[in-house]
Amino acid sequence: MSIDTLPRAVRPSRHLPPGRRWRSRLDVKVMPYTLVSPYFILFAAFGLFPLAFTLYYSLYDYDLAGTTEWTGLGNYAKLLADEDFWNAVTNTVGIFFLATIPQLLLALFLANALNKRFRLRLAVRMSVLLPLVTSVVAVAVVFTQLFARDWGLVNWILSWFGVDAINWRAERIPSWLAIATMVDWRWTGYNAIIFLAGMQTIPRDLYEAAAIDGATRRRQFWQITLPMLRPTMIFVVLNSTIGGLTLFSEPTTFYGGNVDGGSQGQFQTVAMFVVKQGFREFDYGYAAAAAWLLFLLILVGAFVNFMFVRRIGGTK
Template sequence: MSLDVDAGHRTRTLPSNQRRHARPPGPRRLLSWLDLRAAPYFFVSPYFVLFAIFGIFPLIFTLWVSLHDWQLAGDKTFIGLENYTELLADDKFWNSVVNTVGIFVIATVPQLVLALLLASALNKRLRGRLVLRLSVLAPLITSVVAVAVVFTQLYGRDYGLVNWLLGLFGVEPIHWQNAAWTSWIAIATMVDWRWTGYNAIIYLAAMQTIPKDLYEAAAIDGASPRRQFWGITVPLLKPTIIFTVIVSTIGGFTLFAEPVMFGSGLMTGGTTGQFQTVAMFIVKEGFRDFQYGYAAAAAWILFLLILISALINFALVRGIGRSR
């Protein structure tokens, strides 16, 4: 914590033996100690107090609830880890995990690659660069529900634009909600439409911190632009890429609004749960079926899944650029 360093620095400027003798005795000494040692903690405490109330407490309380058969306005019995064992054997839960991972992969991989290419294009000298840069951010400031509503209409079975376009090529109308892969594609496009520009802007900002002389030196050595991109840009963007991958992982694993809107506001995610994500599963168990304990256990498993997959992704991404 930077705070510790700062406090330590201030105290350390005084020679230690002098400090010991110069300290006035009694309450003043206590006050001065408080001023030096405790005050910084006091000043940063609002964040940590709020974090404790809205972060740590719910986390611990959820853990506590997850160890019970906890019915809303009903019985509560301590059952230990039974919710977890039941959950790990629940097809529906694993179905939602598979859906979440599936949508995450087909949404995030193209999204980040596209964002990287987009950023690289925007980093060039272009006419109306500012307008272009701002316009890639526009999807981000639209409401996610509005995006989902519009896309859901585009993907409509009987009167949707996408099916009309496909119909021009003789393709039979697709009921996008009906099969897993069609619904995943539809949801992935919603996610990508909204988040590609955001990631592109982050990459762009990082690209602009790369010193120009590196490119000049590379150009003098005869490196092609492609080579420069993979040899200079990507390795130097690595911390930024790691950041976006972790943020996308968290976002992807908690995906909720898009599939809910795509499924007409229901938590079931299609008639056979084709696109029910883990977040939807949790809400369905907790707030439709009123099984709080079971939902809490699912929330904890989701937390662990995010942690694990963020670590895996971190390990994977850390490797990029190394071989080149």
């Protein structure tokens, strides 16, 4: 608008000539909308449109020849009876639990450790954040090699304890463990930093009062730190739920960039299932319906975890 034409000097607006005053009223009325409009135009094009059309696509049957046919809720009914879909749901939820529970516990203890006084604090905090700033694919490649059957470091270390070489990729639970390890390596430090931020908002006199009453450090952690961390915990758990249930990069890279998720689909997640249906089988309707069910899964997961966190924070 008029930033270049306006004088630099201070000039009270009520002395403006009528033309200027009209322009300044326009500025006050219209400019707020103009400033937010780029965001909302993008929102319409790349937010609202894809969501609405995902719903639309999910009601049609697409085949490879390019013909489309209305099927109503047919895709959803087919998905609910599709063993491969349920397999993907099981894998996603399984990996989510395997990854998230140890991750949040470790992050909590790590945050507690980071909350002490020691030298080089920033350097230590930065080092636990290091995994977050490395690229997912690069790290998944490294972990895939570490978990290789014949020459991987993990199997080599396990062999000291008499464990036979594990074929991490071929079997279901081992593959989940390997993928959960990748996820945890990346996110534990991040969540610890978030918990740390929460811990630092807890007033120190609470601890001092507890110490005078004879509460041990461990008791202070369970009785003060944990309940006071509830809001942070909710944020972290919801974040992990969304991230965990849409897991894609790690398991895909674990199988060489292929969305099958192993020879038997033993680590195919729902996000990989969507991509496979949509962009390998070109069954757009089916993929779109699966995407909506994934969204539903996230809503349910978020709700259940939210209630869970509220309970544990409340009873302690």
